[in-house]
Amino acid sequence: MSNPESLAADLPGVNVELVQWPRDEALRANLARAGVARLLLVAADADPPEVVGVNEDWIRVPADERDLIHRAQRLSRWVAHLASEQLVLDPNRIVHRGGAAVMLSELEATLLDELLNSPGLISRERLEWAVWPDGPPSSRSLDNLVFRLRGHLERLGVAVRSARGKGFVIEVDGRPLRPTS
DSSP states (O other), X not given: OOOGGGGGGGOSSSOEEEEEXXXXXXXXXXXXXXXXXXXXXXXXXXXXXXXXXXXXXEEEXXXXXXXXXXXXXXXXXXXXXXXXXXXXXXXXXXXXXTTEEEEOOHXXXXXXXXXXXXXXXXXXXXXXXXXXXXOOSSTTHHHHHHHHHHHHHHTTTEEEEEETTTEEEEEETTEEOOOOO
């Protein structure tokens, strides 16, 4: 493999720094504090770190140069996506938008996932079924959950609006979220 540090400059999207792990642990910490995306090059005889940041990934070396480039490109696109104005719910129940992020509970994440995957007005019944397949615990459960979700999303410029008696719609910067297809 050629010098991997030279590959970082040729990536589309967000710059990704290549860091030798565990040798350059201090560099990794400094880059993390600065918010720089990192691809950790894990030594063959080392364990990868137990915790990996949302703007970080790792690959064991030696690695095929194509695999290294692919992993760095994927990380670059992911971090660019997170920094965009688009609303992103990651698998760890963290919702991202414009470089900001908030952690959601499991129920809040399930509700948001349904709202994001079905843009437009969604009935109360459909949302209740998505969150509680066996039925909501009480008649106010959905309203209480929406209230909590609104509090989190407000910081990201996102609102959950209600259409009295009909359902809910998600809005980003005051505009209803539209299907992406």
